[in-house]
Amino acid sequence: MKFRTIIFFPAVLLLLGGCTTLQPWEKGEFAREDMQLGAEATDLALDDHVYFSKEGASGGRGFGGGGCGCN
Amino acid sequence: MQLMPASLSPASQPNEPVNHVADEVNPRLTQAKPDDYVSSSTASTSSTSSTFSTSSTSSTSPAPHRHGITAAICLSSLAMISFDASATETPAVGAADAVNDALIQVPDSDDGSLLARLIDGWAIDAALLWYREDARVQAIEGVVSGTKALSDSESINAKIVLDSLSGASASGAVAQQSAQTFTRPSGKGEYQVAAGDTPLDDTFQDTRLSLSGGWQKTLDTATKVNAGVYGSKEFDYLSLGVNGGIEWGFFKDNTTLSLSGALGYDLFDAVGGRPVPLSAMAIRKDFADEEAFWQAFDSSRERGVGDKRIGELMLGVTQILTKSTLVQFNYGLGYSSGYLNDPYKLVSVLDSGGNASHYLYESRPDSRLKQSAFVLGKTAFRQGVAEYSYRFTLDDWGLDSHTLEGRYRHYFAGKMGPYVQLHLRAYRQQGVDFFTPYLLQGEPVAPHISADYRIGDMDTWTLGLKTGWRLKDGDEIALRLEYYRQLPSGEASSLDGLQGLDLYPELNAAMLQLNYSWN
Amino acid sequence: MIETLTQSIRPLDPHRVRFQAMASDCELLFIGVSDLQAKALAELAELAITEVKRIEAKYSRYLPGSELNRINGLAGNDICIDAETAGLLQFAADGYRLSGGLFDITVAPLQRLWGFGLNEKWLPTNADVQATLEHIGFERLRFYKDKGSWRLFLPAGMSLDFGGIAKEYAADRALLLMERHAKSLGFDVAVLVNLGGDIAASRYPWQIGVEGINPVNKALERRENAAGLIGFPGGGLATSGDIKRFLLVDGKRIGHILSPQTGYPVPTAPRSVTVLAPSASAAGMLSTLAMLKGEGAEAFLDAEGLVFMVQRGEAVSN
Numbered sequence: 001m002k003f004r005t006i007i008f009f010p011a012v013l014l015l016l017g018g019c020t021t022l023q024p025w026e027k028g029e030f031a032r033e034d035m036q037l038g039a040e041a042t043d044l045a046l047d048d049h050v051y052f053s054k055e056g057a058s059g060g061r062g063f064g065g066g067g068c069g070c071n
Numbered sequence: 072m073q074l075m076p077a078s079l080s081p082a083s084q085p086n087e088p089v090n091h092v093a094d095e096v097n098p099r100l101t102q103a104k105p106d107d108y109v110s111s112s113t114a115s116t117s118s119t120s121s122t123f124s125t126s127s128t129s130s131t132s133p134a135p136h137r138h139g140i141t142a143a144i145c146l147s148s149l150a151m152i153s154f155d156a157s158a159t160e161t162p163a164v165g166a167a168d169a170v171n172d173a174l175i176q177v178p179d180s181d182d183g184s185l186l187a188r189l190i191d192g193w194a195i196d197a198a199l200l201w202y203r204e205d206a207r208v209q210a211i212e213g214v215v216s217g218t219k220a221l222s223d224s225e226s227i228n229a230k231i232v233l234d235s236l237s238g239a240s241a242s243g244a245v246a247q248q249s250a251q252t253f254t255r256p257s258g259k260g261e262y263q264v265a266a267g268d269t270p271l272d273d274t275f276q277d278t279r280l281s282l283s284g285g286w287q288k289t290l291d292t293a294t295k296v297n298a299g300v301y302g303s304k305e306f307d308y309l310s311l312g313v314n315g316g317i318e319w320g321f322f323k324d325n326t327t328l329s330l331s332g333a334l335g336y337d338l339f340d341a342v343g344g345r346p347v348p349l350s351a352m353a354i355r356k357d358f359a360d361e362e363a364f365w366q367a368f369d370s371s372r373e374r375g376v377g378d379k380r381i382g383e384l385m386l387g388v389t390q391i392l393t394k395s396t397l398v399q400f401n402y403g404l405g406y407s408s409g410y411l412n413d414p415y416k417l418v419s420v421l422d423s424g425g426n427a428s429h430y431l432y433e434s435r436p437d438s439r440l441k442q443s444a445f446v447l448g449k450t451a452f453r454q455g456v457a458e459y460s461y462r463f464t465l466d467d468w469g470l471d472s473h474t475l476e477g478r479y480r481h482y483f484a485g486k487m488g489p490y491v492q493l494h495l496r497a498y499r500q501q502g503v504d505f506f507t508p509y510l511l512q513g514e515p516v517a518p519h520i521s522a523d524y525r526i527g528d529m530d531t532w533t534l535g536l537k538t539g540w541r542l543k544d545g546d547e548i549a550l551r552l553e554y555y556r557q558l559p560s561g562e563a564s565s566l567d568g569l570q571g572l573d574l575y576p577e578l579n580a581a582m583l584q585l586n587y588s589w590n
Numbered sequence: 591m592i593e594t595l596t597q598s599i600r601p602l603d604p605h606r607v608r609f610q611a612m613a614s615d616c617e618l619l620f621i622g623v624s625d626l627q628a629k630a631l632a633e634l635a636e637l638a639i640t641e642v643k644r645i646e647a648k649y650s651r652y653l654p655g656s657e658l659n660r661i662n663g664l665a666g667n668d669i670c671i672d673a674e675t676a677g678l679l680q681f682a683a684d685g686y687r688l689s690g691g692l693f694d695i696t697v698a699p700l701q702r703l704w705g706f707g708l709n710e711k712w713l714p715t716n717a718d719v720q721a722t723l724e725h726i727g728f729e730r731l732r733f734y735k736d737k738g739s740w741r742l743f744l745p746a747g748m749s750l751d752f753g754g755i756a757k758e759y760a761a762d763r764a765l766l767l768m769e770r771h772a773k774s775l776g777f778d779v780a781v782l783v784n785l786g787g788d789i790a791a792s793r794y795p796w797q798i799g800v801e802g803i804n805p806v807n808k809a810l811e812r813r814e815n816a817a818g819l820i821g822f823p824g825g826g827l828a829t830s831g832d833i834k835r836f837l838l839v840d841g842k843r844i845g846h847i848l849s850p851q852t853g854y855p856v857p858t859a860p861r862s863v864t865v866l867a868p869s870a871s872a873a874g875m876l877s878t879l880a881m882l883k884g885e886g887a888e889a890f891l892d893a894e895g896l897v898f899m900v901q902r903g904e905a906v907s908n
Contacts, residue, residue, distance in 0.1 A: 021322050029395045029451040032663040034480060036654060037389065037399060037449070042198045042214055042586060043537075043551065045232075049212070050202065050582070054557065056500050056526040057464040057472035059403055060445035063314065063333045063383050139894040140688040141867065141876060147684040148826075148871035152762045154677035192643050194655045220646075220653045222613045289652070453666070 193217040195589045204580040207271060208238035224289040232281040232303075239271035243416040243522035244430055245509050246270065246572040251427060254354050256415055257343040258368045261355060269576050272415055279305035293320040297331075309338040312381075327389040335381035341414035344372035348412060348434030349516060351420075357429075371432070377410025395452070401445040408438040418522040419509040425568025428512055433521040435505070441466040455481040455490070469504035470526055480537075494535030494553065502527035508561055508574050524575065529559045539586070549586040555579070607635045611642045612650075612757050614786025618764075621780040621794060630775055637771055638764035638783060645760040649678075649752045651698070658752060666746030676740035678755060679733050685875045686728040692882045693875060694850040698751035699725045704848060704855070719853035726850055758828050758874035761790035765870075780824075783870075790870040793824035826870030830877040831862025831901070847881040856884045863887055864899040 029035055044061070051058065058064035195217045202210040212234035220226045244251065244264075251264045256272070264270040281303030289295050294317065301312040316331025339345070346352075353367040383405040391397045417430040447460040462474040480492040505519035506527040532555070539549030559575040605620040605628075618635050648657045657675060671679070685693040703714050703722045714722075725747045732743040744750065752759075761783045768781050769792060780794035789798065798821075830847070847856045863880040867873035876896065880887040891898040 021325050030391065030397065032451060032456070033654065033660070034456045035397075035449055035451050037447075042196050042216060043584070046198065046200050046212060046214065046582075046584065047553075049234075050555070050580075051498075054525060054555075054578075055472070055498060055529070055531060056470045056502065057441075057443070057462075057466075057474070057498075059383075059405065059441070060401060060443040060462040060464060060474070061447065061460070063331075063385065064403065064405055064441065064443070141872070141894045141896060143688055144685065144875055145868045145872040147681050148762070148867075148869040148875070151677040151681040151759065151871060152766055152869060154674050192647055194647075218655070220650065222610065224613065224652060226653075 193219045196586065197588075198584055198586045200582060200584040202580065202582050204238065204578060207240055207578070208236055210234055210236040210238075225287070227284065227286050229284045230282070233279070235278045237276045240415075241524060241576075242270045242272045243433060243524070244270040244419045244427065245421070245522070245569065245574060247427055248568055248572070249426075252354060252356065253417075253430070254352055254368070255343075256341070258353075258365070259343075267572060269573065270417075277305045277307075279303055279308075281310075293324070294318065301335075307340050307342055309340070311336050316385075325391045327387075329385075329387040329389070331385050331387075333381070333383040335379075335383075337379040337381070337409075339377040339379065339410055339414065341377065344374070345377050345410065345412075345414050346432035347371055347373055349431050349518075349520070352417060352430040352432065354429075377412070377414070379407055379409035379411060381405065381407040396448060396450045398449075399445075399447040401443070401447075403441075403443040403445070405441040405443075406438070407441075411435045411437060411439060413521075413523060416521060416523045418507065418520050420512055421509050421566060421568065422512050423566075425564065425566030425570075427509075431510065431516070431520070433523065434519050435521055436468065436519055439466055439468055455479060468526070470500060470502060472498065472500040474498045489538055489540040492535075492537040492539075494533065494537065496531075496533035496535075498529075498531040498533075500529050502529070502561075506561075508564070524559045527559055527575075528561055529557060531558065532556045547586070547588040551582070551584040551586070553582040553584075555582065605631055607639075609639050609642075611639070612646045612760065612785060614757070616642065616786060617784045618768075619782040619784070619791075621782075622778055630772075630777060631779075634768045634771055634779075634781070637767050638781075641764045641767050642760045642783075642785065645756060645763060648674075649756040651751055651753065658750060661742065661744065662749040665744040665748055668741055668743045671740045671742045673740065675742075676733075676735075678752060678759065679742065681759075681871065681875075682728065682752075682755060683733065685879075689879050689882075691728075691851060692849070693754075693879055694726065694728045695750055695752060695754065696726050696728050696731070696748055697848055697850045698749045698753075699747075700848050700850065700853060701751070723850075723853045726853075754874065754878050755871065757785050758788045758790075758826065758870040761785045761788050761870040762826065765790040765792065787829050788870050788874060789822075789827040791822065791824045791827075796822040796824065798822045798827060822866060825866065825868040826873040827864065827866050828870055828874035828877050829862055829864040830874070830881045831860070847878070849882060856882055858885045860887050861901045863891070863901075865891065866897040 033039060048058070048062075052064070195215065197216075198214045200210075200212040200214075202208070202212065212232065214230065214232050216228065216230035218226055218228040242253070244253070246264075246267055246269050249266050251270060252261050253264065253270065253272075254261055262272075281301070283299060283301040285297060285299035287295065287297040296315070296317050298315040299313070301310070301314070303310045312333060312335035314331060314333035316329060318327055318329040320327050347370075350371040353364055353371055355361075355364050358364040358367060383403065385401055385403045387399060387401045389397060389399045412433055412435050414432070416433040418433055419427045420429050420431060422428050441464065443462060443464040445460065445462045447458065450457045457477070457479045459477040460475075462476075463472070464474075465471045474496065475498075476494075476496040478492060478494045480490050482490045503521065503526045505517060505521060506523075507517075507520050508522055508527070510516060510520065533553060535551060535553035537549060537551040539547060541547050557578040557580075559577070561575050564574060607618040607620075609616050609618075618638055620631055620634070647653060650656045651658060653659065657672075661669065661671065661675070682693070682695045686695075699722050700719075703718060730745050730748065732741075734741055764783045764785075765781060768783075772779050772781070780792045782789060782791035782794075782796060847859050848854065849856050859881050863877040865873045865877040865880065867876055876891070876894065877898075880891050880898070880900070883890045888898075888900050891900070
């Protein structure tokens, strides 16, 4: 069943998390603007709107939502 | 130590306390003699736990502030404070103030200051997107969004999107060897589709305005909360929503867990009323007179507007893997119920020769449960950054999809300089169980049918290029060009009437986008 | 917390404008303003508030888009900085040099290290501390002028924090802009800028009350409850202290003042130090330095010949 794989992923991630703990001063790269998860938010939102109105699936990164009568 | 050139270091001359910069812009040092800070006479109530000291120059310490570092620190601080005056001589400062005076006397300066106050402290991003689909839709979309920090731990954001679409979208009916006639959604009038052409609803035109606002707050070093509202309106559609979420950091913030939820309520006020699912489109030529047509048309319509309720939950884990790589995993669950049809979509009913006899309005289930799994990685490089993701979605309509997406940005000449970014996206979906390109006369009609290619089998590709750079004043500008290609697929038909016709037409679109960020 | 009591000697009511900025309660006080000049006063206040918020937005560590985060994000690269940032760095450089390395704006990794301990009820190990010290030291950054523009090279892994400078600097800037503008309008007004206890003020016989850490008698009036009243002739006043931020280990407070030299909290540091100086920025640096001197705080301030107030509480848990 496909759902089982879905649950499996975060478990693996948490295990990985236990293995690597970076010290705060080693996280310089994550302060970069282009390393933020919300970087290029405007582009992503515009893309989402296009794909939402053209394809059958939506969301994943964020909410798939509604908000448009286009699908 | 290789800190600074000796040139601009007032602290290097502690014995020359009169510095013309300090003199010019800050009378405090020159007016206030050091003695003011040394032996003030007055009030000294001291509580048990404190010592309040006014050391006097007559104390045992020998001529303290001459050997101390206070004078040097004070001069250095004054040079820092007056950074904007050091380049301009006194008259220039006066001139600048005179300009300010002049501005104050301009009657509408109040509006100016109101605007200035409104956008004060907001970091604004704006984008303009042109979208062009080969034969169908064209659109212009403008976005202005802003973020304002209320404090170190709290911020708000707001966004306005205005888009204008025109053109036509595929109605779901199949192409024919001869011209086809359709009734417009309003019932008033008809339109013709030429032989061999994929039927499009040529009246498709809309303007959508959407507004959203959000709030984020850091409660303590490990917990963040956010909330938002959303509303959008187009001619026939209204959508409202709220969302909220919480984030926790663990293991020195190397792991972040987030939980968020959203609720939405949409109203579909379809042009000409909502068609009754599975009812036949009334076409004038089939009726003796207008009255008979309108009777049939009205009986194919439901009263009232269609509404839709949406609830979504998302659970996310973000994990820092190495000094330059992080991964994110999201699991999303969404449930929508209510009116989920597209009121403008049709399914052709074909006779044994493949010729359309009539058209039915589509019928989708009145609920949909969707799940998604999303994995994203981001890696920082010295000269660039890469982002790659995979998404799997699944729903109880039988639609599942796989999406692979990657972006790589390369900086030329440091991170200020221009960058080039490549974007690739591959998407494959397996359509819903009730997708059918057409129906055959005489065969039983399933309770749910749709010929909307967007929920049929399909592959899509995106190729994008972006370039951007930072301007001298810190603003950023970027230009993006994307090419999008849709390749719907399905079983070929053996019906004579459909030979040589494209049941699953491809679609090509191009997007050009200009971004500007004020910092 | 510093309260401005404005026990003005002259029988003029002060005009008070309150606002929120830099995660603090802030206020502006104007003395010598008649009601007729209220419009000009509003202009002055707007000028000051705009300036404070501008500086907050530019140098906040918590705003992803701030100039400070741009600089820190570009650690490992040679970058351009503007004259204002260069001015702050110059001041920090002078402070570093004059204090023999005690005053250091690159200690942020150390603060993060100890800050996490607060949350998870454990303290960093000596190895953690030594590893963190590898990423600290103002002398490791390069800061120079090239063809008329300022350049900065911040080694990868290091980061700057203007937390010990920005608020005092903002107070000084707000005062300077108001004084300039008042002068151009030709009216005589005494102004005080209080940003959560960091104060810059025009020359005027102000009275400043310093709120006690352990108010002896809550029934007393706030004024009397203050641990000390300082006659303040204008210029700058700043307080460093662990009133709000501290670690509690075995019932003992460990201050938030971390020594960039040892990597550990300064032992026997005062609970708080308040210093008067010609500018808030200088007062802030001097009070921070005094904290870093630990046991020698009073001796240092004495030797500098400053007006100051040092509070040393017993180890108190609450």
